[in-house]
Amino acid sequence: MFKAIYLTRDNDQFAARIAELGDDALDFATAGADVTVAVEYSTINYKDALALTDKSPIVRKWPMVAGIDAAGTVVASSHPLWKPGEKVVLTGWGVGESHWGGLAQKAKFKGDWLVAPPAPFGTKQAMAIGTAGFTAALCVSALERYGITRAHGDVLVTGATGGVGSIAIALLAARGYRVVASTGKLAEADYLKSLGAADVIDRAELSAPGKPLQKERWAAVVDSVGSHTLANACAQTRAEGAVAACGLAQGMDFPSTVAPFILRGVSLLGVNSVLVPRPRREAAWQLLAQSLDRAKLDAMTRVVPLAEAFDVARDLIAGKVRGRVVVDVNR
Numbered sequence: 001m002f003k004a005i006y007l008t009r010d011n012d013q014f015a016a017r018i019a020e021l022g023d024d025a026l027d028f029a030t031a032g033a034d035v036t037v038a039v040e041y042s043t044i045n046y047k048d049a050l051a052l053t054d055k056s057p058i059v060r061k062w063p064m065v066a067g068i069d070a071a072g073t074v075v076a077s078s079h080p081l082w083k084p085g086e087k088v089v090l091t092g093w094g095v096g097e098s099h100w101g102g103l104a105q106k107a108k109f110k111g112d113w114l115v116a117p118p119a120p121f122g123t124k125q126a127m128a129i130g131t132a133g134f135t136a137a138l139c140v141s142a143l144e145r146y147g148i149t150r151a152h153g154d155v156l157v158t159g160a161t162g163g164v165g166s167i168a169i170a171l172l173a174a175r176g177y178r179v180v181a182s183t184g185k186l187a188e189a190d191y192l193k194s195l196g197a198a199d200v201i202d203r204a205e206l207s208a209p210g211k212p213l214q215k216e217r218w219a220a221v222v223d224s225v226g227s228h229t230l231a232n233a234c235a236q237t238r239a240e241g242a243v244a245a246c247g248l249a250q251g252m253d254f255p256s257t258v259a260p261f262i263l264r265g266v267s268l269l270g271v272n273s274v275l276v277p278r279p280r281r282e283a284a285w286q287l288l289a290q291s292l293d294r295a296k297l298d299a300m301t302r303v304v305p306l307a308e309a310f311d312v313a314r315d316l317i318a319g320k321v322r323g324r325v326v327v328d329v330n331r
């Protein structure tokens with residue numbers, strides 16, 4: 001038996017609770033998965049919060065064990081890459097959406113989905129990073145692959161106190177960029193500066209409808225907010241600059257014009273963390289291992305027991321969470 005956050009929808013009635021499940025239910029629900037993991041830590045990402053509060057149709061199959069991320073120890077494996085006793089990390093691949101997830105003491109995944117936590121990270125720190133931090137690393141990689149360097153100028157990070165935002169700031173600052181953080185929580189300016197932001201601006205400067213082309217301010221942008229914020233960020237990006245778009249905290253719409261793209265040569269780089277092939281996945285984790293300061297990661301992370309995941313999910317949707325929340329599934 002193992003404990004898990006169990007999501008059900010019966011007769012259109014959604015419910016989320018901690019359930020005690022049998023291993024046979026796990027085997028049945030995850031047929032085709034070849035690695036059994038004793039989960040140590042999971043986390044609450046934005047997508048988990050949407051699933052736990054039923055705010056968006058994240059879950060594709062019912063009943064579902066929630067949790068898009070997990071880290072733990074292999075207890076059984078018929079996959080050639082993994083042996084019992086090895087530490088593994090899972091982010092994405094539709095886990096917690098269409099495949100039983102990581103907010104559980106036990107999980108079964110496909111070995112192809114797993115990576116080893118890159119030194120110096122253990123399982124707890126891997127989940128402090130989680131999908132949010134992995135996505136921040138993919139955004140930074142996308143900008144650098146495009147050709148952005150610190151010599152190009154300021155990099156804007158929106159949704160700055162969130163999970164993606166906090167880790168993006170820490171990563172970019174460690175790589176020598178001058179980072180400007182946009183936040184709705186100006187009282188957290190000291191926190192954002194402690195992560196490496198050189199400047200903090202009020203997100204209200206970006207969140208209302210704006211002109212198609214505005215004063216050129218940013219060499220590059222990491223945007224986890226979408227909607228008018230993304231449109232204004234593009235309109236303020238310098239000629240030949242780039243915007244990595246990964247989120248929709250303000251909205252899924254993109255009320256922009258083509259002006260920044262055709263008159264300034266700005267590039268919009270889309271980032272999806274779910275189905276990243278192994279070589280790029282490992283490269284993003286290597287970037288995190290190289291550039292993410294562990295003390296900063298610890299300072300932005302809070303650890304909660306499984307039962308607290310529901311409150312964290314509600315707070316996250318309300319925009320009240322700062323940084324990252326790790327879930328100790330055995331507490």
Ligand SMILES: NC(=O)c1ccc[n+]([C@@H]2O[C@H](COP(=O)([O-])OP(=O)(O)OC[C@H]3O[C@@H](n4cnc5c(N)ncnc54)[C@H](OP(=O)(O)O)[C@@H]3O)[C@@H](O)[C@H]2O)c1
Pocket residue numbers: 045046047131132135158159160161162163164165182183184185203207224225229245246247248249250271272273274316317319321323
């Ligand atoms: N593409 C992918 O693969 C991928 C992966 C991970 C996450 N995401 C997306 O990225 C976004 C951020 O994820 P996260 O885990 O960082 O979530 P999070 O921790 O909740 O952070 C989101 C942040 O956005 C800001 N925000 C919230 N509501 C807003 C609003 N109405 N208008 C403007 N800003 C608002 C807040 O920061 P401030 O208070 O500092 O402004 C909040 O902390 C989500 O939309 C998520 O779905 C996408």
